[in-house]
Amino acid sequence: MQAEIIAVGTEILLGQITNTNSTHIAQGLAELGIDSYYQTVVGDNPARLATVIEIAAQRNDLVILSGGLGPTKDDLTKQTLAKYLNVPLVEDTAAMQVITDRFAQTHKTMTANNRLQALYPAGATPLTNHNGLAVGAFYQSPDSADFLLLPGPPREMTMMFDTEAKPQLQAAYGQQAQIYSRVLRFFGIGESQLVTELKTLIDDQQAVTIAPYAKTNEVTLRLSAQAATKAEATAALDTVEAQIKAKVGDYLYGYGDDNSLVAVVIKTMIDRQLSITGAESLTAGLFQSTIGGVPGVSAIFPGGFVTYANTAKHQLVNVPQATIDHDGVVSEATAIAMADGARQQLATDTALSFTGVAGPDALEGQPAGTVWIGLAYRDQPTEGRLYHFAGDRQRIRERSVMAGLDWLRRKLAAEAPIEK
Amino acid sequence: MQAEIIAVGTEILLGQITNTNSTHIAQGLAELGIDSYYQTVVGDNPARLATVIEIAAQRNDLVILSGGLGPTKDDLTKQTLAKYLNVPLVEDTAAMQVITDRFAQTHKTMTANNRLQALYPAGATPLTNHNGLAVGAFYQSPDSADFLLLPGPPREMTMMFDTEAKPQLQAAYGQQAQIYSRVLRFFGIGESQLVTELKTLIDDQQAVTIAPYAKTNEVTLRLSAQAATKAEATAALDTVEAQIKAKVGDYLYGYGDDNSLVAVVIKTMIDRQLSITGAESLTAGLFQSTIGGVPGVSAIFPGGFVTYANTAKHQLVNVPQATIDHDGVVSEATAIAMADGARQQLATDTALSFTGVAGPDALEGQPAGTVWIGLAYRDQPTEGRLYHFAGDRQRIRERSVMAGLDWLRRKLAAEAPIEK
Numbered sequence: 001m002q003a004e005i006i007a008v009g010t011e012i013l014l015g016q017i018t019n020t021n022s023t024h025i026a027q028g029l030a031e032l033g034i035d036s037y038y039q040t041v042v043g044d045n046p047a048r049l050a051t052v053i054e055i056a057a058q059r060n061d062l063v064i065l066s067g068g069l070g071p072t073k074d075d076l077t078k079q080t081l082a083k084y085l086n087v088p089l090v091e092d093t094a095a096m097q098v099i100t101d102r103f104a105q106t107h108k109t110m111t112a113n114n115r116l117q118a119l120y121p122a123g124a125t126p127l128t129n130h131n132g133l134a135v136g137a138f139y140q141s142p143d144s145a146d147f148l149l150l151p152g153p154p155r156e157m158t159m160m161f162d163t164e165a166k167p168q169l170q171a172a173y174g175q176q177a178q179i180y181s182r183v184l185r186f187f188g189i190g191e192s193q194l195v196t197e198l199k200t201l202i203d204d205q206q207a208v209t210i211a212p213y214a215k216t217n218e219v220t221l222r223l224s225a226q227a228a229t230k231a232e233a234t235a236a237l238d239t240v241e242a243q244i245k246a247k248v249g250d251y252l253y254g255y256g257d258d259n260s261l262v263a264v265v266i267k268t269m270i271d272r273q274l275s276i277t278g279a280e281s282l283t284a285g286l287f288q289s290t291i292g293g294v295p296g297v298s299a300i301f302p303g304g305f306v307t308y309a310n311t312a313k314h315q316l317v318n319v320p321q322a323t324i325d326h327d328g329v330v331s332e333a334t335a336i337a338m339a340d341g342a343r344q345q346l347a348t349d350t351a352l353s354f355t356g357v358a359g360p361d362a363l364e365g366q367p368a369g370t371v372w373i374g375l376a377y378r379d380q381p382t383e384g385r386l387y388h389f390a391g392d393r394q395r396i397r398e399r400s401v402m403a404g405l406d407w408l409r410r411k412l413a414a415e416a417p418i419e420k
Numbered sequence: 421m422q423a424e425i426i427a428v429g430t431e432i433l434l435g436q437i438t439n440t441n442s443t444h445i446a447q448g449l450a451e452l453g454i455d456s457y458y459q460t461v462v463g464d465n466p467a468r469l470a471t472v473i474e475i476a477a478q479r480n481d482l483v484i485l486s487g488g489l490g491p492t493k494d495d496l497t498k499q500t501l502a503k504y505l506n507v508p509l510v511e512d513t514a515a516m517q518v519i520t521d522r523f524a525q526t527h528k529t530m531t532a533n534n535r536l537q538a539l540y541p542a543g544a545t546p547l548t549n550h551n552g553l554a555v556g557a558f559y560q561s562p563d564s565a566d567f568l569l570l571p572g573p574p575r576e577m578t579m580m581f582d583t584e585a586k587p588q589l590q591a592a593y594g595q596q597a598q599i600y601s602r603v604l605r606f607f608g609i610g611e612s613q614l615v616t617e618l619k620t621l622i623d624d625q626q627a628v629t630i631a632p633y634a635k636t637n638e639v640t641l642r643l644s645a646q647a648a649t650k651a652e653a654t655a656a657l658d659t660v661e662a663q664i665k666a667k668v669g670d671y672l673y674g675y676g677d678d679n680s681l682v683a684v685v686i687k688t689m690i691d692r693q694l695s696i697t698g699a700e701s702l703t704a705g706l707f708q709s710t711i712g713g714v715p716g717v718s719a720i721f722p723g724g725f726v727t728y729a730n731t732a733k734h735q736l737v738n739v740p741q742a743t744i745d746h747d748g749v750v751s752e753a754t755a756i757a758m759a760d761g762a763r764q765q766l767a768t769d770t771a772l773s774f775t776g777v778a779g780p781d782a783l784e785g786q787p788a789g790t791v792w793i794g795l796a797y798r799d800q801p802t803e804g805r806l807y808h809f810a811g812d813r814q815r816i817r818e819r820s821v822m823a824g825l826d827w828l829r830r831k832l833a834a835e836a837p838i839e840k
Contacts, residue, residue, distance in 0.1 A: 013456050015446030016631050016642060020438055022461070027435030036433050037468055039461035041442070048457055055475065211436055222436060278705075278726075284712025285698075285705025288726045292704025293814055295780055303732030305725065306698075306708045312723030312766065316736075346732065360715055394713055 001173050002035045004056040008067035008077050009152055010043040021066045021157050025150075028161055032169055033178045033226065034062070044074040053084050057145040062169075067152030069134035071113040078137070078149055082121045085139065085147070089119040092126040095135040102133065120149070127164040132156040138168045146172070180233035184221045184244065187261050187406050189251040191219045197247050201240070208240040217402045218261065253409060254420040261405050264420060266294040268412050271419075274349045274378075277304040279317045279342035281329065281355040282371065284308055287401045302346050307338065313355075317341030328364045330356050332384035335374030343376045351376040352404045358393045368393075371400045377411050421593050422455045424476040428487035428497050429572055430463040441486045441577050445570075448581055452589055453598040453646065454482070464494040473504050477565040482589075487572030489554035491533040498557070498569055502541045505559065505567070509539040512546040515555040522553065540569070547584040552576040558588045566592070600653035604641045604664065607681050607826050609671040611639045617667050621660070628660040637822045638681070673829060674840040681825050684840060686714040688832050691839075694769045694798075697724040699737045699762035701749065702778040702791065704728055707821045722766050727758065733775075737761030748784045750776050752804035755794030763796045771796040772824045778813045788813075791820045797831050 005022045012019050022039050029036045038059065042052045049068075056063045068077030082089050096118035103110040120126045120137035127136035129151060137149040148165055150157045186194060195202065195212055198221075202210050211222045223240055227233035245252060254264045269276060278287045285306045291297055307313040310324055318341040319334055327333040338353035352375055359368025369389040376382040385407065389399040412418055425442045432439050442459050449456045458479065462472045469488075476483045488497030502509050516538035523530040540546045540557035547556035549571060557569040568585055570577045606614060615622065615632055618641075622630050631642045643660055647653035665672060674684045689696060698707045705726045711717055725736045730749060733739040738761040739754055747753040758773035772795055779788025789809040796802040805827065809819040832838055 011631060012443075013446055013459065014450050014631075015443045015448070016633060018438060018440055018443040019459075023432075023435045023438040025435070026433055030434050037463055037465070038472070039433065039439075041459035043457055045457070052458070211431060211434075213431075213436060280705070282712075283709065284717075284721075285700070285708035285724070285726065286712070288705035289703065289709045289817075292702075292706070292726075292728065292778075293817070295813060297704075298728060301704075302729035303726040303736065304705070305736075306705065306712075306723040308712065308718060309722035315766075316723060316725075346735075358712075393715060397709075397713070 001033075001062070002037060002060050003029055003062040003064060004038045004040065004060045005029075005036060005064045005066070006040045006042060006052055006056055007152075008042055008044065008049060008065060010045075010074070012041050013043050020154055021150075021152070024154070024158050025064055025066065025161060028166055030179050030224075031181075032166065032173070034169070034173065044068060044076060046076045046080045049077065049080045050084060053081065057084075060145050062146045062148065062173075064148040064150065066150040066157050069117065069136070069149065069151045071111075071117050071134075073113075075116070075134075078119065078121060081139075081147060081149065085121055085123075085141070085144070087122045090122045091115070092118050092120055092135045095126065095128070095133070099133050121147075124149075125168065127160055127168070129156055129160055130163065131159045136160050136164065138165065138172075140172060178233075179224050179226050180230060180237065181222055181224045182237045182241065183255060183257050183259075184223065184241065184252055185254045185256070185259055185261075186219045186221070186248065186251040187217070187253050187402060189219065189248060194219050194221070194248060194251075198244060201243055201247075205240075207236045210240065210244075217398055252420070253406070253418075259420075261402060261409065262290050263294055264418065265405050265409050265412065266291055266297050266300075268409075268418050269300050269350075270296055272412070272416075273300070274412075275300045275302065276350045276352070277302065277342045277346045277348045278351060279305045279307050279313075279338035279353040279374075281307055281313065281338070281353075282358040283354040283397050283400050286397050287352060287354060287404060290401050290405075302348065304346065304351075305342055313338060317345060330364050330366050330370055330372060332372055332374075332386070335372035335384040336376075336382045337374075339374035339376040340382050349378055350408070352408065354400050354404060356387075356396075356400065358396050360393060369396050371396070371403075373400065373404050373407065375404070375407055375411070377408075421453075421482070422457060422480050423449055423482040423484060424458045424460065424480040425449075425456060425484045425486070426460045426462065426472055426476060427572075428462055428464065428469060428485060430465075430494070432461050433463050440574055441570075441572070444574070444578050445484055445486065445581060448586055450599050450644075451601075452586065452593070454589070454593065464488060464496060466496045466500045469497065469500045470504060473501060477504075480565050482566045482568065482593075484568040484570065486570040486577050489537065489556070489569065489571045491531075491537050491554075493533075495536070495554075498539060498541060501559075501567060501569065505541055505543075505561070505564075507542045510542045511535070512538050512540055512555045515546065515549070515553070519553050541567075544569075545588065547580055547588070549576055549580055550583065551579045556580050556584065558585065558592075560592060598648075598653075599644050599646050600650060600657065601642055601644045602657045602661065603675060603677050603679075604643065604661065604672055605674045605676070605679055605681075606639045606641070606668065606671040607637070607673050607822060609639065609668060614639050614641070614668060614671075618664060621663055621667075625660075627656045630660065630664075637818055672840070673826070679840075681822060681829065682710050683714055684838065685825050685829050685832065686711055686717050686720075688829075688838050689720050689770075690716055692832070692836075693720070694832075695720045695722065696770045696772070697722065697762045697766045697768045698771060699725045699727050699733075699758040699773040699794075701727055701733065701758070701773075701775040703774040703817050703820050706817050707772060707774060707824060710821055710825075722768065724766065724771075725762055733758060737765060750784050750786050750790055750792060752792055752794075752806070755792035755804040756796075756802045757794075759794035759796040760802050769798055770828070772828065774820050774824065776807075776816075776820065778816050780813060789816050791816070791823075793820065793824050793827065795824070795827055795831070797828075 343351035356371030763771035776791030
């Protein structure tokens, strides 16, 4: 079983938008255990679209087309496919009713081209569009490849593919051996170092594939096992994960596509009822904004301080003017005084502070990327740590926040194991 | 002149990464005036790669391959191309020297496969990789399509394409009629409303194409004109821009791919020497972090407050307890008191405050997305404005910040025209 994804849209060929639709469909095919060896992009041109349909139908069992189902004169995908299949287009009554209702509701005149959106190739199963008007279709052919027609706008496409198309594909092509995946998330180790540490495992991979992926400020490993049952896959994944942990477990902070370092840290602090505040210079609120993104954080986060100017460091969190004069603002003493001052002001259990050089210019003779982080943690002595980050202004600020969160994670883990 | 982009990589076919390389190359081709009617993705498989090279060479004058130039056993692109062209691979001495030096420097043993990275098809012009070790190549053929070989990692590919390959393409294919683009940036109007307002212009577009694109929290219009000279293109773009401004000019805040609402606002405030602070509840530092991202902001931004809990609103920016008790925290009175209090604390010219319901849960009986923004602006009476935002927690917080910035932009524009 082998499928090709064809994205139809001149705006992709012009580089105006990135083809994320094919990524989403490819992930879905992998989950269904359907192989995919080719992807194609073609513009809104019926002659060229016809040739790519023909090539794809010859080399695949299933051809998935996204885009070109709308009401404009550029939208020609289903007309072209119907011509290739030599079948007429017929109307989906339910979809047509939705279109008619929509125009009645908004008191607008429905032009003839809007009817186009309710049409699909005769003999296909129409697929409902929950986020738009253009209907999709799944066409099973006895003597050529099968075809799946999906809309182009990502919101419409992903919803239709996930809820309507995937069950149809599953039913049509039976139980393929599925691919089960597990995502391991690492912070504090670069992709190349991770790959070097795991070289033997990656080179010898057999039942479980190990795919490293460098994301912004972190690295993930996607472990994938093709197996007939979930239990079989889980056992294989567990074995490889244990081997990975033995080598780089110290950097592993969590699991899953939707997880993040901040979510793991804040969830742990909420569970342990540890409150937190921050005093931020170069990060200018990015740390507090990051923890503010986690639902439920209000239970442990009263607020905090952005102390960009020296006057604000002194006025808002009581950094002694003598410390600034003697040690400078980019210093261990200032970082510790900021964390202590913020914690004292709001009477929290912990506080993080950030002071350093975001760039592009140097400060106090120190280059961009020089950052001191302060951590006041419960009854332990407040500490400062020096970091050197590379990258532009935004990158340096993001890395500062991540480094602070990782320090906090390690403090929390030292007291009791963290649920990842 | 017609080119096809082929991305080589199994991880794209599995949906593990999105094919941003093709987007970048497509943009470059559009700028060079080279048409592109097809894009293809194929895995790290020499037989299938050979077939897509053959199809692409038949239907194009130039075939651009990215990916598969590295040292691992999966990297087979240049070997496959050399076989198709029936030429040997030869060594780029300069690239080989870089590889040897790198290994000497890191005291590591160079394995034989690393030499592969310095090879290119005989007869091609090698292209330097400024961000990695694998050399690229531009092969001009008298009797088949030409080929451009680029590495797969986006940092390496974009650098090589922009600095090494584009000048070669320009020189090889002479002065094509180029496409000149201009990006107009809008805030406060949705994509569908923008398209509706501009329907006649978009339907009648001829010399200048108008491509709307919805980004996070804003919409851009890319105007593109194909012309022989820059002056000719500029005149055509100016005409259409004037027509667009006549309809939706009120929402236009700036120009360019790399611009942003915050950059326009902060640049204007720096120019006018107007200082600013913030008091943030639901946004939890996101506003201050956003302005903190603009280089030079320290001249006008001393710092500010995150007042998440009621106690912090009272303690840090002097919101009277009576106001909170009587009006609630999500109220005009609290928003105004927060802005006034923050401005007073740090003696700035302006202050923005944000208080509202980020969700997912309601607060004080008000649903997620209910937000009051306060603006203390110079000697004008401090005002509060009520907004209702849709979306998840992060979206609501982002939209709040953008709405505050837009309000500030309009205040600044009312005093004197803003340079966009």
